[in-house]
Amino acid sequence: MSAWGLLAAVAAASAASGPAWDYTVDASAHARELTVVARFSRAVGSALTFDDGMGAFVEAFAMERGPHWLAIPGHGDQFIVPACERGPCRVRYRVRLLEAARTLDRRGVAHMNGEVVLAPPSSWLARPLRDAKPGRYRFHVTLPADVSFATGVFPTDDGGAYEAPTHDLEQAPYSAFGPLEPVRVRAPGGVVDVALASGEWSVPRQDVVDWVERSARAVAGYYGTFPVPRAQVIVLPGGRRPIGFGTTLGNGGASIIVWLGKGASRAHLERDWVLVHEMTHLGFPNVPRAQHWMEEGLATYVEPIARARAGLLAEGEVWRGLVQGLPNGQPRPGENGFDRTRRWGALYWGGAMYWFLADLQIRERTAGRRSVDDALRAIRAQGGTIAVSWPLARALETGDRATGTDVLTKLYARLGTEGSAPVDLDATWARLGVRPDAGGVRFDDGAPLAALRRAITDGREPAGDGRTE
Ligand SMILES: [Zn+2]
Incomplete structure (x- = not known):
């Protein structure tokens, strides 16, 4: 040369x-x-x-x-x-x-x-x-x-600049200029950079920081680690509700905007689900538009469980939420799969139905040794986070490999593309030992899947109990 x-x-x-x-x-x-x-x-x-x-x-x-x-x-x-x-x-x-x-x-x-x-x-x-x-x-x-x-x-x-794949620029994460106060919050396995709009808030700043930290810790507990190395949370004033609304956007990073209303109090922040829901989205890749119900359903199903495992929500509240919410996600005649419908109930609760049934099936087939937790942790570990876009099949196959089953793939075919008869939820509650009762639930610990039910909310394997072996 x-x-x-x-x-x-x-x-x-x-x-x-x-x-x-x-x-x-x-x-x-x-x-x-x-x-x-x-x-x-x-x-x-x-x-x-x-x-x-x-x-x-x-x-x-x-x-x-x-x-x-x-x-x-x-x-x-x-x-x-x-x-x-x-x-x-x-x-x-x-x-x-x-x-x-x-x-x-x-x-x-x-x-x-x-x-x-x-x-x-x-x-x-x-x-x-x-x-x-x-x-x-x-x-x-x-x-x-x-x-x-x-x-x-x-x-x-080196922290001096920002960088991502060129194909992500078109849909790049949320960004903001202005009077914003930066606070870095540490979570297991990652950091959350909070940008808090300057001005009058109805709660002390530290309460807002604690809320972000608590939410991040709950989500890290579920996934085994915070799903991304770094997420940006932008907290803005607005909305009529105390915690108004949240929205998450990835593609070469991870960002959440959440609006806090004038009436937000420490008590509202302590029982908030919105930020945990948004942070749950960080641990799953973007999938094609027709399958958004899988993303929303995942966040809907996982959020209360993550909070229960972190001690932020009572076990009974998790089941009360499922008993009340899941009927909204029943497949309807002629719908031919959730990929083809846009109704609210299918988007959130049809999706939650998918992840709930998948969790039960994986736990039953593996005698409690594997669960949706393992599938989601494997997807995240393979890089399937909000920062990237994947075909849904790649996520489901990765999850199935981690549990040694084909539950995710098969159940998606049934609920997503073929369409299904309504799920017999009453029979499911009976097997789990969940008894709807005066607006709440009571538990029956003699039910066949009672140990499985407890394992969902406490995050531990029901080993040694003998019931599901
Ligand atoms: Zn969502």
Whole structure:
């Protein structure tokens, strides 16, 4: 190899080890404007784009040509940069973020919540429209003193930037600029970075931090470890209920937004289920849209069990919730599987029915030695978290291997795609020794599956009891 050839090879190798798309972002006071320089280390195609509607708030877009910057006009949200078709290229631009958030007012694109601007990286990082090669994107954010930045995108090892696969930028985790107070909470196996909106709260800050810590510990207890190395939780004021609403988004990281209402008290936080539900989502991969009921059902089924095992919810409350909730998830005639329905009952409780029946079947077939816990822990251990997207079959096969059964795959075929007759829940309660009673439940410890029932809420194998052996 000639010296020139060697030099070219070294340059190619260093380009391959760095991110394919590399951004530096400078925020001005109040996050009014972001000034961005983007460098693409390979040919990425000429079309660069922003989230829907953001093009109107992008200005001074230019591509580097020798010592000059050449202005590029926008077409809607797209900017055509010929240099990026041929090889490495650099562009720069400004985004009027605050104005976009006030004008568009769309949560997935740009949105104001009090003084906080919610806007995922896809609304302010120009992304190549047709670069399908694998690679990473990385961004570094510089902030003025009055602005904090919070994002669920995974930080780089040195903590100086954020980085994820390029294909995840389009659906990147929740991110926010504004007056946010950062607090790091440790959970077994991971950390939760809390960004708490500044301002008046009805509870002391420490109560909010304790609530996040308690929820993270409960979810870590269920999965055996906190499901992701790092999650961002953004706590914002709003909503009429004490704990208004939560939403989780992964794809190259892990993020949760949760709204706390004016009336939230310590007691509300202590019995809250919303944050545990959202954190349960962190331990399962994104699956195709038709199968969202599997994700929601998982969180619906696991959340009370995780809280019971952590001592945050009484055993009777777990069963009362299932007795009252599961009838909403009964398959209906002509529905032909939950993949084909969009009704609320199927999404949450049809999904919970799946995980509940799967848990019973795995425990019965393995004489109590395996459970849905083992399946979910294996899926997480194989990398199946909210940070990635998997075909559902991959998750179910991974779970089935861990329990040595085919329960997850078979039950999915029955409830998801074929459709099923209603489940005989009364017979199931009788076998488990759960007796619905005046709005609550009583337990019958002489029932055939009483030990199995206790194992679900205490998380221990019913070994030595002899009943299920
Ligand atoms: Zn959910």
